[in-house]
């Protein structure tokens with residue numbers, strides 16, 4: 001997938017954006033990480049170690065191999081009766097269910113069912129993912145076979161569920177795992193591509209992809225980015241203190257100097273708990289496209305199959321038609337660069353605007369273009385780019401408007417619009433304090449960096 005991030009075109013390497021958003025969503029960390037002190041080792045664990053010395057094998061997938069989970073007091077009595085437990089690590093394979101895994105480990109079906117019932121509410125067994133690991137302890141029974149003594153499952157980097165046998169069934173504990181957060185700051189200069197430059201400075205792939213995704217409304221990575229452009233990125237690295245497992249945390253700040261502009265953003269948690277990224281002025285990085293790029297227009301034809309009014313046969317209508325009087329101004333649906341402006345066959349007088357690496361919009365049948373609208377010109381959302389007309393294959397004055405995502409027409413009325421938002425009032429006040437804190441952190445890290453490089 002990263003291959004798609006880094007493409008070479010026309011002799012000059014460029015960064016392109018493909019399926020990045022999807023990948024990032026998949027990699028996202030859920031939940032809030034809390035700092036928590038190490039728990040004192042439980043007596044039961046000490047006993048188990050001394051007795052058997054069993055350690056969880058340090059394999060891929062389970063992130064704290066170095067220490068046994070806290071076993072707790074309720075766990076000991078049934079085991080004493082049954083003998084020393086056997087620790088097993090079960091890795092989730094494709095198509096595995098919790099039930100099948102437990103039964104496969106030798107646990108009687110009724111007991112496995114009971115255990116799963118106890119976990120429900122804290123964990124949906126359908127959320128089990130390939131590669132995840134279960135740590136189970138199986139207690140041999142006097143009459144042969146095993147029973148489930150405990151089960152541990154990391155549901156998040158910093159959260160573990162632990163199911164333990166009690167005198168009359170199972171109890172579930174939700175454990176917050178101890179995590180430290182370390183800020184990392186990297187600055188660099190783009191030579192070949194942002195991806196190459198970032199990697200050379202040790203920025204993890206996930207952070208680079210996040211940077212590209214966050215900036216993709218403002219920067220057309222395929223066209224704008226040039227050698228010599230500068231970037232800065234601040235993110236958190238998380239480390240679990242109970243075994244050294246590490247993970248990339250949140251991106252806190254990013255800055256890119258590109259095509260003579262500078263774009264910066266800060267991470268901010270809003271009062272409603274949602275996390276968004278905003279420019280220094282409190283404007284959301286995410287920008288909406290105007291759904292109706294003409295004033296006072298009515299929709300005269302929607303996206304979809306229809307009988308073509310002139311050609312007479314049924315075909316796909318790949319845009320939306322807005323009927324409006326001739327001469328009504330047509331607005332750019334979003335910020336971007338004009339990539340076509342002029343006559344284009346049946347479309348008549350036509351313009352196309354590229355908004356970022358993914359989104360473009362087109363405007364057809366105009367009577368004329370607005371002054372200064374030509375190929376290569378940068379336009380702002382709401383700027384007049386032309387006027388409604390009936391040029392090309394058209395039955396009357398209207399604007400034919402198309403939205404393209406990754407080069408394909410989509411229904412402009414149905415696309416999921418990122419909200420265009422600006423912080424105000426108390427939220428803006430709070431945001432400014434966040435900005436000050438992040439800027440102070442950047443300054444401190446930059447100083448440390450400088451000192452380190454002098455040594």
Ligand SMILES: [Zn+2]
Pocket residue numbers: 301317319320321399400401
């Ligand atoms: Zn149309």
